[in-house]
Amino acid sequence: MRLIVMFDLPVETSLERKAYRQFRKALLSEGFLMIQESIYVRVATNGKAIELLENRIARFAPTNGVIQTLQVTEKQYASMHFLTGELKTDVKNRDDKVIVI
DSSP states (O other): OOEEEEEEEOOOSHHHHHHHHHHHHHHHHHEEEEEEEEEEEEOOOOHHHHHHHHHHHHOOSSSEEEEEEEOOOOOHHHHHOOOOSOOOOOOOGSSSOOOOO
């Protein structure tokens, strides 16, 4: 499964820009990968793991702006179509290395 985090945060003031940077860095430290600007994705083992991730994100999320999550299966994620651009073959973005214990 994948958890996709999409956000639109204000960056008008220096405090808002700082909150944006801190949120983005926190997502990266949680193992998320940027697939587009303001869209991050991470592999999760099951629905419970996604629920825990969402709770962790809620703890460091800024109070202003909009942050949304979307849970998709590997099959749904793999069926993503690229209208322009190309799939990144980054090893970190592959699911064949995931080990479920």
